Amino acid sequence: xxxxxxxxxxxxxxxxxxxxxxxxxxxxxxxxxxxxxxxxxxxxxxxxxxxxxxxxxxxxxxxxxxxxxxxxxxxxxxxxxxxxxxxxxxxxxxxxxxxxxxxxxxxxxxxxxxxxxxxxxxxxxxxxxxxxxxxxxxxxxxxxxxxxxxxxxxxxxxxxxxxxxxxxxxxxxxxxxxxxxxxxxxxxxxxxxxxxxxxxxxxxxxxxxxxxxxxxxxxxxxxxxxxxxxxxxxxxxxxxxxxxxxxxxxxxxxxxxxxxxxxxxxxxxxxxxxxxxxxxxxxxxxxxxxxxxxxxxxxxxxxxxxxxxxxxxxxxxxxxxxxxxxxxxxxxxxxxxxxxxxxxxxxxxxxxxxxxxxxxxxxxxxxxxxxxxxxxxxxxxxxxxxxx
Amino acid sequence: xxxxxxxxxxxxxxxxxxxxxxxxxxxxxxxxxxxxxxxxxxxxxxxxxxxxxxxxxxxxxxxxxxxxxxxxxxxxxxxxxxxxxxxxxxxxxxxxxxxxxxxxxxxxxxxxxxxxxxxxxxxxxxxxxxxxxxxxxxxxxxxxxxxxxxxxxxxxxxxxxxxxxxxxxxxxxxxxxxxxxxxxxxxxxxxxxxxxxxxxxxxxxxxxxxxxxxxxxxxxxxxxxxxxxxxxxxxxxxxxxxxxxxxxxxxxxxxxxxxxxxxxxxxxxxxxxxxxxxxxxxxxxxxxxxxxxxxxxxxxxxxxxxxxxxxxxxxxxxxxxxxxxxxxxxxxxxxxxxxx
Numbered sequence: 001x002x003x004x005x006x007x008x009x010x011x012x013x014x015x016x017x018x019x020x021x022x023x024x025x026x027x028x029x030x031x032x033x034x035x036x037x038x039x040x041x042x043x044x045x046x047x048x049x050x051x052x053x054x055x056x057x058x059x060x061x062x063x064x065x066x067x068x069x070x071x072x073x074x075x076x077x078x079x080x081x082x083x084x085x086x087x088x089x090x091x092x093x094x095x096x097x098x099x100x101x102x103x104x105x106x107x108x109x110x111x112x113x114x115x116x117x118x119x120x121x122x123x124x125x126x127x128x129x130x131x132x133x134x135x136x137x138x139x140x141x142x143x144x145x146x147x148x149x150x151x152x153x154x155x156x157x158x159x160x161x162x163x164x165x166x167x168x169x170x171x172x173x174x175x176x177x178x179x180x181x182x183x184x185x186x187x188x189x190x191x192x193x194x195x196x197x198x199x200x201x202x203x204x205x206x207x208x209x210x211x212x213x214x215x216x217x218x219x220x221x222x223x224x225x226x227x228x229x230x231x232x233x234x235x236x237x238x239x240x241x242x243x244x245x246x247x248x249x250x251x252x253x254x255x256x257x258x259x260x261x262x263x264x265x266x267x268x269x270x271x272x273x274x275x276x277x278x279x280x281x282x283x284x285x286x287x288x289x290x291x292x293x294x295x296x297x298x299x300x301x302x303x304x305x306x307x308x309x310x311x312x313x314x315x316x317x318x319x320x321x322x323x324x325x326x327x328x329x330x331x332x333x334x335x336x337x338x339x340x341x342x343x344x345x346x347x348x349x350x351x352x353x354x355x356x357x358x359x360x361x362x363x364x365x366x367x368x369x370x371x372x373x374x375x376x377x378x379x380x381x382x383x384x385x386x387x388x
Numbered sequence: 389x390x391x392x393x394x395x396x397x398x399x400x401x402x403x404x405x406x407x408x409x410x411x412x413x414x415x416x417x418x419x420x421x422x423x424x425x426x427x428x429x430x431x432x433x434x435x436x437x438x439x440x441x442x443x444x445x446x447x448x449x450x451x452x453x454x455x456x457x458x459x460x461x462x463x464x465x466x467x468x469x470x471x472x473x474x475x476x477x478x479x480x481x482x483x484x485x486x487x488x489x490x491x492x493x494x495x496x497x498x499x500x501x502x503x504x505x506x507x508x509x510x511x512x513x514x515x516x517x518x519x520x521x522x523x524x525x526x527x528x529x530x531x532x533x534x535x536x537x538x539x540x541x542x543x544x545x546x547x548x549x550x551x552x553x554x555x556x557x558x559x560x561x562x563x564x565x566x567x568x569x570x571x572x573x574x575x576x577x578x579x580x581x582x583x584x585x586x587x588x589x590x591x592x593x594x595x596x597x598x599x600x601x602x603x604x605x606x607x608x609x610x611x612x613x614x615x616x617x618x619x620x621x622x623x624x625x626x627x628x629x630x631x632x633x634x635x636x637x638x639x640x641x642x643x644x645x646x647x648x649x650x651x652x653x654x655x656x657x658x659x660x661x662x663x664x665x666x667x668x669x670x671x672x673x674x675x676x677x678x679x680x681x682x683x684x685x686x687x688x689x690x691x692x693x694x695x696x697x698x699x700x701x702x703x704x705x706x707x708x709x710x711x712x713x714x715x716x717x718x719x720x721x722x723x724x725x726x727x728x
Contacts, residue, residue, distance in 0.1 A: 034631035035647075074628070259633075267630040268650060270663075278626035280460075282616040283420035283646045283659075287609055292640055298631040299421070299647050302609065312631075 003082060005138060006118045006198075007051045008106055009042055011126035012059030012099055017247045020369055021347060025064040028126030030251065031330050031348065033258055033267060034296040034311050036276045037068065038245060039126045043075045044274045049134035051122065053082030055112055057105045059089055059098065074275045087112060101216030107205040118198050123218060125192040129254050129265070130242040131272050132193070137236050141195045147231040148200070150174065150223070151193035151238050163189035164219045166235045174233040177223045188235055190219060191242055200231065241265040252345055252365040255311045255328045259294055281314050289320050298331075305335065313348075322352075340383075344368055359383035391523050392503035392550070393432045397425055397511050398445030398481040398490065403595030406715040407695065411450035412481065414511035416593070417678050417696070419606055419615070420659050421646035423454050424593060426624045427514045433461045434620045435519035437507070439468040441497050443490050445481035448474065460623050471497055485510045485544045486568030488560035491553070498554055506553050508568045509545040514591040514602070516620055522584045523547055531582035535572050538586045544569055552579075589614040600693065600713050603659050603676050607642050629662050637668065646679075653683065667702070674710070692716065 015027030022030065028039035039056075046054055054077060058065050065086075071077070072084030087109050089098050099105035106113075106123065113121060120141070122134055132151070141149040152166050160181060166188045167176040178184070204222055208214050214221045226233060241264035245251040257263035267274055281300030286292060290303040297303065300315035305322030313331040318324065321338040328345045335341065336354035344358055344366040356376060358366060366372070376382075397414035407416050414425040425442075432440055440463060444451050457463075458470030473494040482490075486508040491498065498506070505526070507519045517536055526534040526547045533552070536543040546568050556563075556571070565571045575581055589611070591602035606612050616622065629648025634640065639654040648663035653670030661679040666672055670687040677683065677694045684702035691708030694700070695718040703724050708714035716722060 268633065268648070273628055274630070275628050278628060280621045280623045280626075282612070282622065283644045284632065285607075285609060285612055286640045286643050286645070288642050290641065292634045293638065294636050295634050296631040297634065297645075 003053050003116045003118045005051055005053075005120040005122055005134075005195075006082075006113060006116050007042075007046050007054045007122045007124055007134075008109070008113075009039070009046075009054055009056045009124045009126055010102055010105060010192075011039055011056050011065060012062075012105065013125075013127055014060040015127065015246060018245075018251065019248060019367055021248070021251075021345075021367065022061075024061055026058065026060045026062065026126075027246075029061075029064045029068060030245070031313060032129065032245070032251070033255060033274075034298045034313050035278075036274055038129060039065065039069070040274050040276045041129050041131070042124045042126060043069075043072075043077070044272075045130075045132050045134060046124075047075045047077070047275060048272055049132075049138075051134060052077065052079060053116055053118070054084045055087045055109060056084060056126075057087045057099065057109065059105075062086075062088055068277060070277075074277050082116070085112065101214075101221075102218045103205060103208055103214075103222045104216035106201075107209050107216070110202060110205065113198065113202070121196050121198045121201055123192075123194040123196070127246065128192065128242060128244050130191070130238075130240065131265075131269075131274075132238060132240070132242075134193070134195075137193070137238075138195060140236050141234070144172075144234045145232065146195075146234040147197055148223070148226060148233045149195045149236050150233065151191045152188040152235045153191055153238050153242050154187050155189045157184065157187050160184035160187050160189070166190055168235045172235045172237070174223075174227065174235050177219060177227065179219060188237070191238060192218075193238075194218060200226075248345060248367045249365050252328055252343075256309070256326070258296055258311060259309055279314055290318075319354075341368075353377075355381065357383040389436045389438060389520070390504040391435070391437050391519060391547075392439040392501050392506050393437045393441070393519070394486065394491070394498075394506060394508045395425070395428050395432065395440060395442045395511065396485045396487065396490075396508065397451060398443045398475070398479075398487070399485055399510050399512065400445075400481040400483055401512060401594050403597075404593070404599065406596055406717070407599065407693075410447060410718050412445050412448060413593075414444070415450040415454055416599070417661055418514065418593070418599075418603065420644050420661055421627075422622060422624050423451075424514065425451065425455065425511045426622055428509055428511050429455075429458075429461045429463075430620070430622045431515065431517055431519065432507075432509075433463065433623070435517075435521075437519060438463070438465060439501060439503060441471045441473050441494065443487070443494075444472060444474050446478050454625050456625070460625050462623075473497055482567065484567040484569035486546065488557055488565070488567060491557050492560075495554075495557055498550060498557070501550060503550055505547055506550050507545060507547045508553075509543075512593045513543045513545070514589070514593060514615070515543055515586065516588045516615065516617060517543060517545065517586050518620075519545075519547070522586075525584045526582070529582045530580075532579040533568075533572060534582045534584050536584045536586050538588075538590045541590065541592065543586060543590065546572060547584075596693070596713065596715060597711065600676065600691075600710075604657065604674065606644060606659065607657060612644070627662055638666075653685075653687075661696070676713075695720070698722065 011028040013027045015022045077084040284301040291306040293308045296311045298314040304320040305318040310327040318335045322335045325342040330348040332349040335352045339356040463470035536545040632649040635652040638651040644659045646662040653666040658675045667685040673690040681698045688705045691713045694716045700722045
């Protein structure tokens with residue numbers, strides 16, 4: 001059977017505002033929600049949307065991602081036809097070229113797409129947390145007889161200057177795309193999810209590639225180019241939880257959203273499960289001295305201390321007397337006796353020493369690093385002041 | 389690896405009947421997220437064995453669904469891997485480990501193997517035994533058949549050469565022995581017998597009482613740590629459950645919890661399987677609550693074993709005792725009036 005739609009998942013982003021969390025891994029590989037990585041969300045969405053051919057485009061620190069995705073088994077992508085293909089920049093007769101912009105990354109994989117020759121291509125980003133049925137978006141795209149459909153979400157008016165904004169007419173036809181506008185005419189932000197008719201997209205990718213002034217970006221170049229040529233571009237209104245976890249603060253917030261029943265992000269929905277690679281770990285143990293309140297705890301944890309309003313990944317050991325509040329504790333962490341942590345993200349396999357303390361009443365979110373611990377030791381082990 | 393394994397998952401345990409109405413002993417849930425067979429299969433693969441035959445018994449749907457092609461144990465191999473060897477007659481299993489009648493039916497599995505030795509084991513003794521160490525002891529001792537023991541308790545695991553096993557399959561009727569366990573107990577001549585002393589975690593699950601006792605014993609973190617060794621993980625079928633969420637007002641102490649749960653009430657001295665829901669003001673004490681059970685608001689339970697998918701309505705009070713825990717069968721709906 002002919003492949004109707006192929007997903008191209010852009011997973012090459014560095015996410016430099018996530019600081020030390022992305023020194024060694026790409027942003028889509030960042031751990032989230034007690035057991036997941038961000039890329040689990042678009043991959044699980046593909047699975048639920050019955051998209052069985054997925055190209056994952058990687059560039060920055062790809063090894064963890066490649067190893068993690070493997071044959072794509074957790075997402076039922078280990079298939080004879082289609083399945084998952086990791087697409088990295090490569091050398092060709094014409095030379096070696098890095099992916100230079102989102103559109104260029106797809107342009108360089110035109111041959112991969114031509115091999116599948118689908119009707120439609122859906123472009124996804126590996127940086128966002130959301131649950132979405134791309135099948136419904138594809139139905140909308142077909143009904144509208146559009147050349148391209150862009151998924152949009154309403155954002156608060158005061159935040160429109162952080163997003164790519166779509167101006168539309170009353171029929172959701174896109175009239176204009178404005179990147180981070182100061183005076184927005186609409187509050188419909190692009191979610192970075194695009195469906196194109198493949199033949200159309202191919203023509204525009206080739207056209208864009210020939211333009212030396214182009215930054216080869218979908219939002220910045222391809223969409224305005226298509227609008228300029230009078231193509232039919234429609235906005236698909238998405239309602240639901242969607243979050244770009246681009247910073248330490250937003251990563252922390254998205255984790256905290258899991259603990260809030262009204263946030264709209266529910267991972268306990270068995271109808272739209274998020275699939276992930278599952279490590280084989282024993283059940284979690286809460287001991288006699290343990291205390292857990294309003295939190296997520298994953299397998300393999302041994303909890304002897306007190307945990308409130310926190311997300312705790314697998315294989316974490318919280319020793320007696322430790323107090324953890326409003327924290328994200330990633331996998332393999334040991335929190336020492338009597339340590340006190342609040343409003344912090346503790347990166348994977350980190351050792352929080354006994355009696356370590358963060359004094360951070362109203363400060364921002366602290367991403368724990370070796371330097372912070374060293375400083376604390378140097379200061380005679382007084383509470384580390386996160387505001388300084 | 390010179391060793392192959394036969395996992396006899398068809399041994400009947402009359403004392404466990406309350407939990408084996410719909411499944412064989414091998415697929416009885418244990419320690420929150422496992423089935424008994426997981427411990428045996430994990431020991432097999434953690435010992436470097438990659439050729440495994442399983443003897444399942446009726447009702448085996450649950451076991452087949454759980455084990456599948458053996459992917460979770462890395463046994464879905466093109467070469468060797470996992471073989472399910474069901475009996476040709478739909479029997480309810482047999483009473484001792486390593487029944488020759490079943491081996492006779494599946495003689496080809498044994499004769500075709502290139503392995504020099506066979507370990508014959510079962511699913512109801514839970515341990516962290518390393519069969520490659522046992523094999524080494526077996527070879528050094530020079531005996532025909534080695535039995536694993538821990539003090540006075542037998543692990544009902546045996547090593548012998550594949551050649552000897554084939555011989556036994558030929559002569560078992562004439563020698564009037566029915567199984568490897570039987571042979572070792574009778575110490576039939578001319579064979580020689582040895583013992584391999586195993587040290588480490590051991591639980592024999594042969595009755596509801598021992599099941600309850602050994603489950604509760606895991607709440608002791610030290611004992612938990614003897615069974616769950618970092619270097620020898622216990623593998624099971626993965627379920628993609630999200631982490632367990634503890635809501636406001638929950639109180640959890642001395643408890644073992646699998647993923648996917650939602651806890652709003654109080655859970656003490658208990659073991660919870662995957663995706664269990666404990667609603668507001670419910671009290672669960674000294675209980676084993678299996679996968680997907682729902683404990684309604686304000687329930688008060690102690691010494692209860694709730695099998696999979698049990699729904700207990702709000703306000704139900706149920707108390708068993710340490711010696712006689714109340715067992716609720718798979719899928720039961722417990723209403724307030726019924727308990728009275």
